[in-house]
Amino acid sequence: MEYLLHINGKWTGEALDKNPVLNPATGEIITKVPKGGRIEALQAVEAAHHAFEEWSGTTAYERAKLLKKYSNLIIDHEQELAELMTTEMGKPLSEAKGEVHYAANYIEWYSEQAKRIYGETIPTHDKNKRLQVWKKPIGVVAAITPWNFPAAMLTRKMGPALAAGCTVVIKPSKETPLTAIKLVELAEMAGFPNGVINIVTGSSKEIGEVFLTDPRVKKVTFTGSTEVGKTLMRQGADTVKKLSLELGGHAPMIILNDADLQKAVEGVTASKFRNSGQTCICGNRIYVQSAIYDQFIEVFADTVNQLRVGNGMETGIDVGPLINHAGVEKVNEHVLDAVKKGATVVVGGEQPEEKGNFYKPTIIKDANPDMLIMREETFGPVAPIQKFETIEEVVKLANDTPFGLAAYVFTENVSHGTRVIEKLDYGVVGWNDGTPSAVQAPFGGMKESGLGREGGHQGIEDFLETQYVSIGI
Template sequence: MSINGEWVGEELDLLKVSNPANGQIVGSVPNGGEKEANLAVEAAHRAFQTWSKTTAYERANHLKRLHQLMLENQEELAQIMTLEMGKPINESRGEVNYAASFIEWFAEEGKRIYGETIPSHTSGKRLQVWKKPIGVVAAITPWNFPAAMLTRKIGPALAAGCTVIMKPSGESPLTAVKLMELCEEAGFPKGVVNLITGSSSKIAKAIMDDARVRKITFTGSTEVGKILIRQSANQVKRLSLELGGHAPMIVLDDANVDVAVKGVMASKFRNAGQTCICANRIYVQASIYDTFVAKFAEAVEELKVGNGVDESVDIGPLINQAGLDKVNHHVQDAITKGATILTGGKSITSDGGVFFAPTVIKDVDQSMVVMQEETFGPVAPVQKIASEEEAVKLANDTPYGLAAYVFTENVARGTRVIEQLNFGIVGWNDGAPSAAQVPFGGMKESGIGREGGHEGIDAFVESQYVSIGLE
């Protein structure tokens, strides 16, 4: 762990990190807890007193240097990521670029935190709004995007003048360790960026109980997000929450089927389906249903499963046995209730790894658990629908509202459908909508706030209204 510019934790027990592709131990991190969290908060609080007073241009220079270092170390970061959580190496390289793009974007966006001068109601006053960094920020991130989820949080926080405490997942903390090394090399002063690893419950409790931490930014399950909301109430901590999803993909009868198949392949099978915005429920209009599922299954059969270090692999392992058990349960439930497996449908035993074959299921319906719960695996259920009205009704029938996808060549129809969808992100004829310059976040139980884009930095500043009397 790195606290106040010092690497610490040698005396602590270790948390071992294993490669889900083969079960081999690839590294370890200290099992920190309340004591280490308190030390990190103290360091970040102390550093905030000076970091918050630096200019946006000074902060941008550090961030630009970090961006450069991430690109220079792309291959090492990608290899670490693949070893610790199984992502195919080409996807890992892509994630490093994506993660670095947030650092570059917010390096510039920090220069555009504008205040206001408001016309006064009287000649004897001047009315202004100042923008101030919110304070110490704790960034708690999941295992599935160990680089991008961190940079999407620390980039705007640092650019705004906040100091940060990074808490990565215990399943994939090694990428964060390397990012911390690069932050040091980029010249961030001591205490501005801190890294703690270990017990999530103990660390989170210490952070939530400490009034000096003014902001929590979290990506993870809706269940944990609700716990953080309740815990934040005692001190009215500011929260940004990117939570669970259950993304629908609607393919209407005027869609280009080849474009739709390409879109669902890009969305569904990235990171073996272990993404919060991947297509989980595919609704296809009846007249093109058979054509779509045939072409889709044919494309899925071409995907290669294996250890992510192999350059030719498309689908890596699931993160752990619990993830595999959940996918198996979803598939078996669908079969029991009358669905048909077109390809895949089974786990794969390979060198101690945790793999599931890329799967397409047709003839599913709303009674099946796969259409009600987020699978987080390489399983694509396809349901036949009669109309766009039915598609909208089924798509919105969920407590989640993170991402949705619509495929239609008709502009009026696409606009009409999307206006009725209650999701924070919509890909229209696009299976990969994410980018640093756009707002990322959900409606309903999928979260609070937005990350990325100009909205992404707003969450890390406070507005201070100042009324200046001149008489």
């Protein structure tokens, strides 16, 4: 298959320069995709702008029918999408299949939510007036998606946008454009009209500048780093661009003395090592109360020692490669810094023999706040553990960060769990749950971890404008 841009219903970009797409497990070039830029981004925006009038005029039931068909096509192509994702991103094939279903579920969920965009009738102060609230699609939406979840992060944005009656221009990550292109191909098969869904690969700088400065783009939705998110806010200021930003995290995982030990170990393992630790909500700092500190580490180490590292296309692999060598270097830096400052490596702490972009699942004990790994997001399979004594102490440690995306608490005591969570400044909290994300629930962060919410019935609101209408009769 040739991977191209999709603009106004046509596959294009054959004559453009190409960017290679690498397999992080082998370092081999999978294929090359067009290096689009300002011109192609403008063409895509124009196509979406032109298509908006007709698409926004369709009924909710028409949009729902197309979205449902699209969801079914994604499931029908599960194996192909999963293999493509594993090849360009590295996650184990079983995880990739799970993400394909997760991605399809977002489209299905918003096929139903399209029929639940409700306005309001407001009690009037004047017998000769009728007061109403109308909901209208915001317009052209630019979606900038990350490499770590190339399917689900795209459909989490496309689903509500399309359901609301918006048109979409997609800029996927340069590391993982192939999954996104395939998803657009399936959308074309579903029958979406020309210009409703467009995709442009290439220069992040040039394409992003068009998205943020062109007044025809009414909303930008982005998942990525906080640093880039702040840049997008600055660039979008001149056109007062509406933004949804799901940014970086630095998730604390709090294990209290009264936690179910096995449940806590399973939850921490699922959170920390899923996607090789390359998720915005994976546990990055693990705080274990003193009475169970040693016991938790012993059981956790036994579990982590059983995880298999390797190419995600192989059977039985639990932890795939990191996305690139820079990711490996960052993990190495964090581990070496922690050891230098007094931590002890319990498990892992190095690359396996095959080197490449792989890193062994790692546990570090006796971590402290002075270590880089306890201050910065690692984005790798390393679990640093710090001992604490009191709930007041751990809440202060957990909140001592500019980030506020996700946090986790493990306790069987309802009073303790409630008191801790009420004091945590995080948009998503898993209580005895290491994998809290769900299509039907709102996802997003506090503080410098972002703006807006994705998922749930809340997720469609950011793609709608609220219009107040006062009618004199």
